[in-house]
Amino acid sequence: MILFLVSYLGGVFTIISPCILPVLPFVFARADRPFLKSGLPLLLGMALTFAGVATLAAVGGGWVVRANEYGRWAAIVLLALFGLTLLIPQFAERLTRPLVSLGSRLSQDASDATAQGGSVWPSFLLGIATGLLWAPCAGPILGLVLTGAALQGASATTSLLLLAYAAGAATSLGLALLIGGRVFAAMKRSLGAGEWIRRALGVAVLAGVAAIALGLDTSFLTRVSLASTASLEQSILDLAKPKPTSSVLMSNDQMAGSGAMMMSAKPAMMAKPGDLPVEGQFPSLNGAVEWLNSPPLTNEALRGKVVLVDFWTYSCINCLRALPYVRAWADKYKDQGLVVIGVHAPEFAFEKNIGNVKQATQDLGVTYPVAIDNDYAIWRAFGNQYWPAHYFIDAKGQLRHHHFGEGEYAESERVIQQLLAERNGNAMPQDVVKVSASGAEAQADMDNVKSPETYVGYDRAENFTSPGGQVKDAAASYAAPSALSLNDWGLSGNWTVSSENASLNQPGGAIAFRFHARDLHLVLGPSADGKPVRFQVLLDGKPPAADHGADIDADGNGVISGQRLYQLVRQSGAVTDHTFEIRFLDPGAQAFAFTFG
Known part of the structure; x- marks a missing residue:
């Protein structure tokens, strides 16, 4: 519930972001019309369209982005016609082609029919066009929602979070629209300048269309916006979730289920050796696109073994610094019942290249089984959120311990020793591995x-x-x-x-x-x-x-x-x-x- 509130507040703050400037003329062109019949349908259309397109773009791949580009250009044409009809009323009467007629209908009907209590659909369609063009700046809040969507896959939660963000933006725009409507009405009454206001709005709409067509909404305004709103959004995130005691190096954190590279685990992220309650059953290993160093492994085949599952990716510095210990444990305990499984979950696109992963495992001396989790199926089964992340499974197929991030290697090894002692029925030696790593694998200062x-x-x-x-x-x-x-x-x-x-x-x-x-x-x-x-x-x-x-x-x-x-x-x-x-x-x-x- 807290995350939905945070997403909503992130949307509310778009009103102070320069990225909203190009679409403001489209919204304020309705300021002198009844809000419930004109402004509200426009904002609903804008919010629903943004949430739908953003959800598809986050999980659907490049085809969605290309399809949305066609929609954006159609919307640019439509709203340019709308601006022209505001600037030159006679223009609408002379248009005869189907597309122009649609633009005329949207502009004229939205202005006249709704004012007379008619249909709300023309304004709603203008809102859809606005939603296709709106490119909010991806600050910390929207960034974590979109990244979580990409990693966790399509879900109702993703769509609802994006809808909450869009609803926040619609709320602040709605309040501005109500206030702006009263100001415009007062100006028209006192100055008799209704026609000039209409033409000024037409110029503003055309300026907004030009800014979007030139890409200013996704380049210059984005840079200005992030400088002005990112710190405010981050403050909201910090209030919603206290900062961890360790250093988390990626801003997209567990609130959206996205991946975070961790320097070290905080105390709440691990259990004490000797106190290893059952945390759940061994999640499924199904879904890997390929296995290296081993045929595909299943939970059933691993029953009776102690299993360490290590989530990593080969360009992650935190994973590389933990790797010498994981390799040492695999070698030291392989004859006593330990199976180490590396789950390679990519961060960058090049890490999905299986040839790259094969070369990396060879260069890094990884000889234990590696599941290539390009679709994040195993990542989602574990509900994982970090690189590196270690999950410890006992011989009965029960999850008994977890550790996120670097460090606490002696404690993790004692967990392995305890689970092997339970499996084998005898005490294990308590000595721990000594690692002397070099290069990128050396421990950080x-x-x-x-x-x-x-x-x-x-x-x-x-x-x-x-x-x-x-x-x-x-x-x-x-x-x-x-x-x-x-x-x-x-x-x-x-x-x-x-x-x-x-x-x-x-x-x-x-x-x-x-x-x-x-x-x-x-x-x-x-x-x-x-x-x-x-x-x-x-x-x-x-x-x-x-x-x-x-x-x-x-x-x-x-x-x-x-x-x-x-x-x-x-x-x-x-x-x-x-x-x-x-x-x-x-x-x-x-x-x-x-x-x-």
């Missing part, structure tokens, strides 16, 4: 991490400071920021920024980031044709020397040979603020996300 995981694609990008902001899904030239504050970053060169990454179109492009951490990692990929991309890393304008990461040399030189996480910086001395820069010598580089340790 959390006392010195002051930079958050940062995504490059526009869906979740934060603190981007190149002049002009990000341009969505189109090639654009970027300039490096003149100065970077801590955790600010920017692009230079010609890039195409998509929802989850930025792709370099021409050689010589760069990314700069002001950070504070011992380690800096960047998830990168080569060009679309797989051709390697050469790059050089600089720290404060100089080669990193002794502070270079595992994937570059002391001069900062490296090569992107595959889609994975690259360790680019490991400071050897005292950890301080630094400006990181990566310069790409070849085109085609794809950058996804920064992580720190």
